[in-house]
Amino acid sequence: MPIPSLRPSESMPEPASVVSSGRLCRFAAEVLLRSGVPQDIADIVAWSLVEADLRGHPSHGIARLPVFVQRVRSGAHDPQARPKILAASRNTAVVDAANGFGHVAAKFAVELAVEKAGEADVAVVVIRRMQNCGILAPYVEEIAFRGMIGAMCTNGAPAVAPVGGSKPILGTNPLAISFPFVEPITLDMSTAVVARDKITMALREGRKIPLDWALDSEGRPTIDPGKALKGSLLPLGGHKGFGLAVVVELLAGVLSGAGIAADVGWLYTTDRPQDSGCCMAALRVAAFMREEEFHDRLTRMATQVKGAGGGGACTINLPGEIERRTRVERLREGIPLHAATAETLQHLAEEVGAKPV
Amino acid sequence: MPIPSLRPSESMPEPASVVSSGRLCRFAAEVLLRSGVPQDIADIVAWSLVEADLRGHPSHGIARLPVFVQRVRSGAHDPQARPKILAASRNTAVVDAANGFGHVAAKFAVELAVEKAGEADVAVVVIRRMQNCGILAPYVEEIAFRGMIGAMCTNGAPAVAPVGGSKPILGTNPLAISFPFVEPITLDMSTAVVARDKITMALREGRKIPLDWALDSEGRPTIDPGKALKGSLLPLGGHKGFGLAVVVELLAGVLSGAGIAADVGWLYTTDRPQDSGCCMAALRVAAFMREEEFHDRLTRMATQVKGAGGGGACTINLPGEIERRTRVERLREGIPLHAATAETLQHLAEEVGAKPV
Numbered sequence: 001m002p003i004p005s006l007r008p009s010e011s012m013p014e015p016a017s018v019v020s021s022g023r024l025c026r027f028a029a030e031v032l033l034r035s036g037v038p039q040d041i042a043d044i045v046a047w048s049l050v051e052a053d054l055r056g057h058p059s060h061g062i063a064r065l066p067v068f069v070q071r072v073r074s075g076a077h078d079p080q081a082r083p084k085i086l087a088a089s090r091n092t093a094v095v096d097a098a099n100g101f102g103h104v105a106a107k108f109a110v111e112l113a114v115e116k117a118g119e120a121d122v123a124v125v126v127i128r129r130m131q132n133c134g135i136l137a138p139y140v141e142e143i144a145f146r147g148m149i150g151a152m153c154t155n156g157a158p159a160v161a162p163v164g165g166s167k168p169i170l171g172t173n174p175l176a177i178s179f180p181f182v183e184p185i186t187l188d189m190s191t192a193v194v195a196r197d198k199i200t201m202a203l204r205e206g207r208k209i210p211l212d213w214a215l216d217s218e219g220r221p222t223i224d225p226g227k228a229l230k231g232s233l234l235p236l237g238g239h240k241g242f243g244l245a246v247v248v249e250l251l252a253g254v255l256s257g258a259g260i261a262a263d264v265g266w267l268y269t270t271d272r273p274q275d276s277g278c279c280m281a282a283l284r285v286a287a288f289m290r291e292e293e294f295h296d297r298l299t300r301m302a303t304q305v306k307g308a309g310g311g312g313a314c315t316i317n318l319p320g321e322i323e324r325r326t327r328v329e330r331l332r333e334g335i336p337l338h339a340a341t342a343e344t345l346q347h348l349a350e351e352v353g354a355k356p357v
Numbered sequence: 358m359p360i361p362s363l364r365p366s367e368s369m370p371e372p373a374s375v376v377s378s379g380r381l382c383r384f385a386a387e388v389l390l391r392s393g394v395p396q397d398i399a400d401i402v403a404w405s406l407v408e409a410d411l412r413g414h415p416s417h418g419i420a421r422l423p424v425f426v427q428r429v430r431s432g433a434h435d436p437q438a439r440p441k442i443l444a445a446s447r448n449t450a451v452v453d454a455a456n457g458f459g460h461v462a463a464k465f466a467v468e469l470a471v472e473k474a475g476e477a478d479v480a481v482v483v484i485r486r487m488q489n490c491g492i493l494a495p496y497v498e499e500i501a502f503r504g505m506i507g508a509m510c511t512n513g514a515p516a517v518a519p520v521g522g523s524k525p526i527l528g529t530n531p532l533a534i535s536f537p538f539v540e541p542i543t544l545d546m547s548t549a550v551v552a553r554d555k556i557t558m559a560l561r562e563g564r565k566i567p568l569d570w571a572l573d574s575e576g577r578p579t580i581d582p583g584k585a586l587k588g589s590l591l592p593l594g595g596h597k598g599f600g601l602a603v604v605v606e607l608l609a610g611v612l613s614g615a616g617i618a619a620d621v622g623w624l625y626t627t628d629r630p631q632d633s634g635c636c637m638a639a640l641r642v643a644a645f646m647r648e649e650e651f652h653d654r655l656t657r658m659a660t661q662v663k664g665a666g667g668g669g670a671c672t673i674n675l676p677g678e679i680e681r682r683t684r685v686e687r688l689r690e691g692i693p694l695h696a697a698t699a700e701t702l703q704h705l706a707e708e709v710g711a712k713p714v
Contacts, residue, residue, distance in 0.1 A: 342465040
């Protein structure tokens, strides 16, 4: 009996429409541009949103476009803000994202980390006054594409209750790491059982959630996404996931100079900047061994892991492999949009005077 | 209702005896010395074993002394081996542990990483031809005591089945990270549901194990520690824990030049060196902010997390806090030894002609 996969599925039984990634990207950028976001920044945000949809994570995808527009309107996001380096050494830097788009700050930090690690083998960059930057995988993969191991974590608004507690205090605090290979091997995971927007998505689409995802506001397990959103998420695997969430908070929140725990604002509370933080690292593989040797050794590991299936019909996937397959498929066949998301996007297009998606 | 703690307890209803940590440390060092291990190396190994018992992890403690003696006798451990630097840059190093005691290599890497990060803010050191080095917390805490964030992971012999598979292929692949504070805040966890020696310990003490720890050799969940040891451990929280185990394998096994996955030998298979690997990092806090500011910010996080208890009687513990309390208590009151462990140690003492513990 193979171990059952515990991967939370984002089922979508009846997509209202299927849109090409290129079209969706242009749509997102146009909406942002018409909302006062400079073209280059709009392009980065659109890229991040569509990458999430391409990889099968609609919770972090185009469905978030309306809230970003709303945040620009309310002043919670400064659409013009550019990241600035506050302090730097040969191997480190502190970046101020200045309450702009987190996606832009993350891209900036990627380039900075790659440049520094290119010269000095390893670099660590932290970001403060940051805001949500979407899924982390595309950023760490940009590092991996340069022959470096890329790692990154961000803190977020209180969502997860500590082990022994019943009040949400830490964010879902995701971490990601990518290794250079034929295609990068990339782990991108929240330290909660699931990312909070998987629950937001379930609520929007009228689905129940599994009983082991969240607690209601009284601290009782719940299958109601609405009650879960008023309560707290469970940490991954109890005290270990809680420990990982604390580690992310210390690196991305405490060390970066950003907001800490309850100081961090919600993406969906649009009256103020989030002031979240990020910690990013790049490590040059060639500092340890020839890249060809690393590639051969990685192949050896992958072959062994893939061969541990016990002869059954189950496929063993390395981290990020399911996302990669989904991405290839959706680049070819388009991105399915749920009815609720498609409707929201049409309203948004009308509002800002953009061509409908 | 607070979230129940999922921390696996190592219950010990009737300790046969209680021994002071100082006495236990001298005993372990004497046994190793009489087995042909140089004094300085014996002292480091004894320190590591007793630190595990002090922190409440007897599975990684003095109960492992007999197997190390056996490995020295069989030639699987070279008791005289000293770690050597094979390659180094300003911020990185590749260390060859030369099939000696892993504890010595880990201590060596700590000093090297601290020295490099002291000069260049961040350092990454990998170790190959390594062997088991015990719990990781004491090493990363040595880095934290110098005002740096210390991180470390090691790979191990096949123990955990991948999600979708039924054969053990990756080690329990632990990772640890420690942050400088009044007392360091330290996460030290295996990426399996539990460390494998928790099951070895249960077998030795005649206890059953929880149903969600392991599979038997047919891939069925089991409460029998004997069957579990012939089968495979479950990864922490399904695909996320499996992903973390792959990441550790890539850093500690692939990048280090050590054995990979099934190439890594068992601690308890004493006919050959283990050839495991390690990846260690040190990051100077002062490169990002004044240490006082980091301290104040960390206090703010700790206060918030501790305050999320919802008014119940449950205590919220930061990572490593339970271990720290146990350590203080056991430094004062001594270390309880299970009857089976005490008996084994007396036999060992007779064998090598050491004073009984």
